[in-house]
Amino acid sequence: MPVIKSSREEAVDAIMKEFRKSGYDAASLARLSAATGLGKSSLYHYFPNGKEDMAKAAGARAAELVVEAVIEPLTGEGDLKARLNKASAGLSKFYNGGKTSCLVDLFTIGEAEAAAPGLAKSMAEAVLRALASVAEESGHAKKQAKLVAERAVIELEGALVLARALGSTRPFQRMLSRLPELLLANEG
Amino acid sequence: MPVIKSSREEAVDAIMKEFRKSGYDAASLARLSAATGLGKSSLYHYFPNGKEDMAKAAGARAAELVVEAVIEPLTGEGDLKARLNKASAGLSKFYNGGKTSCLVDLFTIGEAEAAAPGLAKSMAEAVLRALASVAEESGHAKKQAKLVAERAVIELEGALVLARALGSTRPFQRMLSRLPELLLANEG
């Protein structure tokens, strides 16, 4: 039930969108201002430390959405295959079918690391932990679960990069179809 | 035998290095000037269209180096396993063990695409073509060879992203050890 979105929450969503479209460096305050509909100085009202705060808020929001779209369906109830399908659909939606980039990638490039140190790392680690936990639950040994989670993240990030470079969502779609058999324990 | 490096060639190498370290947007003319040891006017002497020309030159040089380090060893003489080892070593060296990024990733972010349209795409396609040709030669059917090449590039790019995010080269190293069995036709 979408009660009332505060202006700040709306702003964070728009900011996340802009960062994921342009990357950290190219997402200028002018663009973030246009994306949110707020004046530059208004942005400083919600984010006193400027661009750095905006990046952190965008990262936190993205993590929230990933948990919502992927992790929760994965650890929920129902048969395993159905859960994997749900998670795949969630991934596809969050990454817009492969057209929208991942902040784990974008926030490790250029000035982002200097502005918000460790942000990308903590985001990556959170996803790795969640995926490893799921893989372990599905039958993998602890060590193997970690490796499987790493491969999943690698395929995700790589597919997004290639899709972006080629201007095609096909590599991302193919990667999505590979994911379930990767996570599951009963492989050949 | 290219004994004497022209000043321009040295500059291109330094520029490529800087782009691969900072990405397109954060690689300012000031940084490129410092990286090359050349004043702005000298840079514009060698690269009349400015940053755009520098990006193109860096991309072309990177492609050259990849062919040299990976493709040529792969299509050379000797037993297949030895060639794969050589290519792996070449990859590791070119990407500095996972510490240096790939321009296919960096040049699809921010203003790069607007400045040099299609550059990242042509680079990605060149690598895909070369890898697919190798995979086909090693026994894969044409269609399968393309898919295998795509997966190899995805793993490469993804491993580089994750390694960068985590600040660890381990994901890249593990990916390198997976590559040979991916390219080879006789899989389970």
Next chain:
DNA sequence: TCCAATATACCAACCGTTCGGTACAGTGAG
């Protein structure tokens, strides 16, 4: 003499950030 190469000086545009200020919705004392 010629011309590639470099230096110096400069530009308008834009950067992230800050300032001074307005509009307005509470709130609590009288």
Next chain:
DNA sequence: CTCACTGTACCGAACGGTTGGTATATTGGA
């Protein structure tokens, strides 16, 4: 009920600095 006060939301204008890029002058080797 009123009115001074407070806090939140927002904005236009400007800050000092940097951006990518240019124009002009000078250097130095062939």
